[in-house]
Amino acid sequence: xxxxxxxxxxxxxxxxxxxxxxxxxxxxxxxxxxxxxxxxxxxxxxxxxxxxxxxxxxxxxxxxxxxxxxxxxxxxxxxxxxxxxxxxxxxxxxxxxxxxxxxxxxxxxxxxxxxxxxxxxxxxxxxxxxxxxxxxxxxxxxxxxxxxxxxxxxxxxxxxxxxxxxxxxxxxxxxxxxxxxxxxxxxxxxxxxxxxxxxxxxxxxxxxxxxxxxxxxxxxxxxxxxxxxxxxxxxxxxxxxxxxxxxxxxxxxxxxxxxxxxxxxxxxxxxxxxxxxxxxxxxxxxxxxxxxxxxxxxxx
Amino acid sequence: xxxxxxxxxxxxxxxxxxxxxxxxxxxxxxxxxxxxxxxxxxxxxxxxxxxxxxxxxxxxxxxxxxxxxxxxxxxxxxxxxxxxxxxxxxxxxxxxxxxxxxxxxxxxxxxxxxxxxxxxxxxxxxxxxxxxxxxxxxxxxxxxxxxxxxxxxxxxxxxxxxxxxxxxxxxxxxxxxxxxxxxxxxxxxxxxxxxxxxxxxxxxxxxxxxxxxxxxxxxxxxxxxxxxxxxxxxxxxxxxxxxxxxxxxxxxxxxxxxxxxxxxxxxxxxxxxxxxxxxxxxxxxxxxxxxxxxxxxxxxxxxxxxxxxxxxxxxxxxxxxxxxxxx
Amino acid sequence: xxxxxxxxxxxxxxxxxxxxxxxxxxxxxxxxxxxxxxxxxxxxxxxxxxxxxxxxxxxxxxxxxxxxxxxxxxxxxxxxxxxxxxxxxxxxxxxxxxxxxxxxxxxxxxxxxxxxxxxxxxxxxxxxxxxxxxxxxxxxxxxxxxxxxxxxxxxxxxxxxxxxxxxxxxxxxxxxxxxxxxxxxxxxxxxxxxxxxxxxxxxxxxxxxxxxxxxxxxxxxxxxxxxxxxxxxxxxxxxxxxxxxxxxxxxxxxxxxxxxxxxxxxxxxxxxxxxxxxxxxxxxxxxxxxxxxxxxxxxxxxxxxxxxxxxxxxxxxxxxxxxxx
Numbered sequence: 001x002x003x004x005x006x007x008x009x010x011x012x013x014x015x016x017x018x019x020x021x022x023x024x025x026x027x028x029x030x031x032x033x034x035x036x037x038x039x040x041x042x043x044x045x046x047x048x049x050x051x052x053x054x055x056x057x058x059x060x061x062x063x064x065x066x067x068x069x070x071x072x073x074x075x076x077x078x079x080x081x082x083x084x085x086x087x088x089x090x091x092x093x094x095x096x097x098x099x100x101x102x103x104x105x106x107x108x109x110x111x112x113x114x115x116x117x118x119x120x121x122x123x124x125x126x127x128x129x130x131x132x133x134x135x136x137x138x139x140x141x142x143x144x145x146x147x148x149x150x151x152x153x154x155x156x157x158x159x160x161x162x163x164x165x166x167x168x169x170x171x172x173x174x175x176x177x178x179x180x181x182x183x184x185x186x187x188x189x190x191x192x193x194x195x196x197x198x199x200x201x202x203x204x205x206x207x208x209x210x211x212x213x214x215x216x217x218x219x220x221x222x223x224x225x226x227x228x229x230x231x232x233x234x235x236x237x238x239x240x241x242x243x244x245x246x247x248x249x250x251x252x253x254x255x256x257x258x259x260x261x262x263x264x265x266x267x268x269x270x271x272x273x274x275x276x277x278x279x280x281x282x283x284x285x286x287x288x289x290x291x292x293x294x295x296x297x298x299x300x
Numbered sequence: 301x302x303x304x305x306x307x308x309x310x311x312x313x314x315x316x317x318x319x320x321x322x323x324x325x326x327x328x329x330x331x332x333x334x335x336x337x338x339x340x341x342x343x344x345x346x347x348x349x350x351x352x353x354x355x356x357x358x359x360x361x362x363x364x365x366x367x368x369x370x371x372x373x374x375x376x377x378x379x380x381x382x383x384x385x386x387x388x389x390x391x392x393x394x395x396x397x398x399x400x401x402x403x404x405x406x407x408x409x410x411x412x413x414x415x416x417x418x419x420x421x422x423x424x425x426x427x428x429x430x431x432x433x434x435x436x437x438x439x440x441x442x443x444x445x446x447x448x449x450x451x452x453x454x455x456x457x458x459x460x461x462x463x464x465x466x467x468x469x470x471x472x473x474x475x476x477x478x479x480x481x482x483x484x485x486x487x488x489x490x491x492x493x494x495x496x497x498x499x500x501x502x503x504x505x506x507x508x509x510x511x512x513x514x515x516x517x518x519x520x521x522x523x524x525x526x527x528x529x530x531x532x533x534x535x536x537x538x539x540x541x542x543x544x545x546x547x548x549x550x551x552x553x554x555x556x557x558x559x560x561x562x563x564x565x566x567x568x569x570x571x572x573x574x575x576x577x578x579x580x581x582x583x584x585x586x587x588x589x590x591x592x593x594x595x596x597x598x599x600x601x602x603x604x605x606x607x608x609x610x611x612x613x614x615x616x617x618x619x620x621x622x623x624x625x626x627x
Numbered sequence: 628x629x630x631x632x633x634x635x636x637x638x639x640x641x642x643x644x645x646x647x648x649x650x651x652x653x654x655x656x657x658x659x660x661x662x663x664x665x666x667x668x669x670x671x672x673x674x675x676x677x678x679x680x681x682x683x684x685x686x687x688x689x690x691x692x693x694x695x696x697x698x699x700x701x702x703x704x705x706x707x708x709x710x711x712x713x714x715x716x717x718x719x720x721x722x723x724x725x726x727x728x729x730x731x732x733x734x735x736x737x738x739x740x741x742x743x744x745x746x747x748x749x750x751x752x753x754x755x756x757x758x759x760x761x762x763x764x765x766x767x768x769x770x771x772x773x774x775x776x777x778x779x780x781x782x783x784x785x786x787x788x789x790x791x792x793x794x795x796x797x798x799x800x801x802x803x804x805x806x807x808x809x810x811x812x813x814x815x816x817x818x819x820x821x822x823x824x825x826x827x828x829x830x831x832x833x834x835x836x837x838x839x840x841x842x843x844x845x846x847x848x849x850x851x852x853x854x855x856x857x858x859x860x861x862x863x864x865x866x867x868x869x870x871x872x873x874x875x876x877x878x879x880x881x882x883x884x885x886x887x888x889x890x891x892x893x894x895x896x897x898x899x900x901x902x903x904x905x906x907x908x909x910x911x912x913x914x915x916x917x918x919x920x921x922x923x924x925x926x927x928x929x930x931x932x933x934x935x936x937x938x939x940x941x942x943x944x945x946x947x948x949x950x951x952x
Binding site for chain 3: 310321328338409428430437442488535549586
């Protein structure tokens, strides 16, 4: 322990609290083997923008007459991560849930406008087919009360007409677990109950479960808000790798996370889409005054 | 009585309440003791083989009834297999049918029914559970038995087994149907509650993976409530085992053992008797010591099977706990 | 896109049209079968319940005359002269009163002890297990137990003596005592769960005011679980009036209520009689089978009682399924 005050002998009458080296000052040890250490001030990942996957056209949602989303139009491309940001209650979760028609679980929901998935109107597709192509990861990890293998294989088994055998599914399950960054940690026993995993591992399991049937779009509803910072870092790393094959739409409260992870950002306020652009544009040169206020932390 | 009026100190209240609570434990112990002691002569004279078969149960019981004071050892001879067999048959069929119907009905009530129908279904289940067994028995013996006897059993069927037994319509089929209706509501209540208490996030996750709502329930929620289904089945079995009045009214009351060798429709029409219904049927003769010991032996067997059931239920639930939230 | 002028809001109004659902025709065979069977099971149960109530109602209205409720039963070979059902009705009410009177203090005291005190814990486990065992015991086993107890010498004054002096172990008090065991578990569970559901801050507020535990229970907690206790009592009553086995074994089958001895109330308790349930049993082909019409009438009255009790539970209870089954 050395005292800062020692350096300035006599110049300070008030005592200054001693400066001690504490553990967090040392560089963090990487916890998940195979995951690169993240440098928070990195340059943005190279762009991998592909064809347009989802096209929203004047989509509006009401809950029992109260508007939640007002006439939003935008497009979502493969190879991009789109972050939906905005204060609580601005409609970003509702918009996300509209993309796989999960809003229909609420009886009071009404909608107008259309959403096209690769040119198909999602409201003309059967809802089970749509959800096989547009997968979702929720805020609270919700692994099923089964083994890890059964969780990941769940969608594969259910979406095929005949029940496939374990030998056929196993390589797909292992591949999904690898892409979700969980395989190395669970490879010794895939039949362990999934509920015994830690929070971060459960969320990665949910991601593996969602991407196993090779969806076209992955929707993530604040996937890291229930997790500790280290698991959050691991999952953000994952998103960067997943976006090559999928279009990823992530709703987040955390502006710093949006900056780290997203290629495009959409800012919503009270149901309106206020701003839509690349991360650099929205965070450094926002066009709307409201965006600038939010991004600077003036409200939220 | 002034000490009663003044507010009691806590320790006295605690002791008194504790003593009253202990009374219940004493009563239960007393029940086990009394039933066991009264049943002892049968076990002493026959060992466990009284559960087996041999000789005519009817004559054995008639002998017992005839001897009133100081019966000779021979009077205690008992081979009650027909009753055990009847109990196993009726309970087994009713529980298997009942579990299937209960699970399906619970899925209907929780998932499939439109809201208006669901509001009707809950009082319906409660009503079915509270109808006294004597009313079930009355409907059974005055409606079902004549219907089966006159319209479902053909004359040739009656003639084919006339030498061994007379088919009147009262028998296994009617009893199993009514018993199923009696035990299903309890199971439905338990299973519905279990279905409603599973986290909604599982269902949402399954639907988000592209399953239709019914499939989501079958694939995820049903697996998750397996312990509750086991608990419901155990409860229903205990209820079915102890049912005496309805079976006494609708089973035809004979010591015959229905056998599959007569072919399936006739098998269901044959009369029988269970341990519980035998107790009610022969309760007049409880003055005769040998008969009294027999009836207590039946009761002891029923008590014992209730214990075995709860332990079996606990053991079945153990491996299922691995995948539950509480793990 | 962001036009904050509601009057000029020209966007299309959202309608609640649902998108296309996956229809059952595309599901797997197994799922379709389950869908069919689930609907069949659910509707079937509703139909069965309706059938029972309607059929009993039909028969009951056919055979029940209001006069029957007030006429005493009589022995006769022709059905129209077998009298009414007054004695069985009184028997039912009397047994219910005795059963609840005996069960109430026992159940409520045990529930309070378990919920509020409960030490030592091995004793609490014994008490709870005992009540579970009583709940799971078939009613005929309880009836036989009753016969065994009341045939003991010490309890002989409580039961009916035949002319020859033989003790049969049958009387209203004997049947009532066993009925209290039938009513005990529902009342105990309702009270205990009600007490457990009272939030701790109510107790803490009372303690902070200096009240002893027992005073808190008497003045604060018990009044707040009144509806739970009422539900429990109603469930217990429902089980008592529906029970036949105990009545058949412990109450004899005398047509009229017969008293024993000369002390006014005690002689009724020591007497025998019948209840609606044993009356139905005796008049059906399983008993003497003399008067199935009267059996229907009595059964209809019984069913009305049960329906009324069900409605009562609905009114005062929480409406959940397991709290009342």
